[in-house]
Amino acid sequence: MYNLTEEETESIKFGGKLHPELQVIPKSTQIFVEIEDNYGNILSNYYPLSGDHQADFSFKIEKNGKTLFQGNFASVPGHGPFGNQFPELGPYNIGDSPKYEMDLNLEPLGDFDLRGDLISQNTLMKFNRLQSPHFVFKYPKGHQKHAERLLKWMERYYREMASINGGNLKENVKFVIDIMHAGAGGGKWMAEGYGTVFLGQDLRNPRSTIIPIHELGHVFSFSPPNTYGVECPWFCEQLANFLRILGTEEIYGSKIKKWDIGNLPGLRTIEKHFRENTPIDKGGAMAYIFLRLEKRYGEDIHRKFIEIWNSQRRQNLSPMTKENQVASLYSYLAGTDFSPLFVRLVH
Numbered sequence: 001m002y003n004l005t006e007e008e009t010e011s012i013k014f015g016g017k018l019h020p021e022l023q024v025i026p027k028s029t030q031i032f033v034e035i036e037d038n039y040g041n042i043l044s045n046y047y048p049l050s051g052d053h054q055a056d057f058s059f060k061i062e063k064n065g066k067t068l069f070q071g072n073f074a075s076v077p078g079h080g081p082f083g084n085q086f087p088e089l090g091p092y093n094i095g096d097s098p099k100y101e102m103d104l105n106l107e108p109l110g111d112f113d114l115r116g117d118l119i120s121q122n123t124l125m126k127f128n129r130l131q132s133p134h135f136v137f138k139y140p141k142g143h144q145k146h147a148e149r150l151l152k153w154m155e156r157y158y159r160e161m162a163s164i165n166g167g168n169l170k171e172n173v174k175f176v177i178d179i180m181h182a183g184a185g186g187g188k189w190m191a192e193g194y195g196t197v198f199l200g201q202d203l204r205n206p207r208s209t210i211i212p213i214h215e216l217g218h219v220f221s222f223s224p225p226n227t228y229g230v231e232c233p234w235f236c237e238q239l240a241n242f243l244r245i246l247g248t249e250e251i252y253g254s255k256i257k258k259w260d261i262g263n264l265p266g267l268r269t270i271e272k273h274f275r276e277n278t279p280i281d282k283g284g285a286m287a288y289i290f291l292r293l294e295k296r297y298g299e300d301i302h303r304k305f306i307e308i309w310n311s312q313r314r315q316n317l318s319p320m321t322k323e324n325q326v327a328s329l330y331s332y333l334a335g336t337d338f339s340p341l342f343v344r345l346v347h
């Protein structure tokens, strides 16, 4: 569900004959079936009508008479029925490509036979580029509207993160949709998987922006002027999650923030640890500490932490381990000794 904001309008045209075609990102041989209607809408998910009936898209790849893959495309573990990766296949180029055949049986929507060179001018995924004040965004063609919306939101997240981190990054962020995994980010670069960000996602739903914001958190964590210079994953993953949570709160409000906190990996191990003294996840522990500090002292404590962490004053802490430096600095800022909590949860 999505509520239009004031003065925002949305008109939707859809229908007509479907035009399915194979689209390939050569990196890790990522193969997608793009099914457009007459208006250029892309069918991003598909649920077979009866419960125990799985989609069956018989798929075969062969080269010089040798079968490289044969099976049901829809049941390869990947990004759902229309997108999968075959890293063991590649890399192939135009002129050196295997052939493919697919029986795309969409039942009530039609039965389509697709075949040809796996890598060709027709099948190579085409990209468009969008530029905004802080991003250069390269995304698969045909998703203009979603890309514009995502980028508009990324700019808002950027502003929120810059306000916590003490300023804008020195360089624009290069944002590409071409990797096999959900997301990656650091330095001045971030990437998302096409299947994660565009296929089967409603980009108007906060859930769909969790990964891009997390990756932007990594970019802010590692890029000048605010290089945290602290260890992964115990600190950096949780810091990226924490920055993400502040971003979702800024845009969607405190209810979504609570939901987002509930999704944090590892956080439940802390609650269980306090109840039953069970082992804890070190990363989850850091997330717990970030959130406790914010709840009690406000975002400002993190702003001040970052300011000192990047200043000469941090030199005074250099004989300590990184964990102790973090504990000491937060204790100093809060006026309370947090080292017992760090020793119990993070060491």
Ligand SMILES: [Zn+2]
Binding pocket: 214, 218, 237, 240
């Ligand atoms: Zn991460």
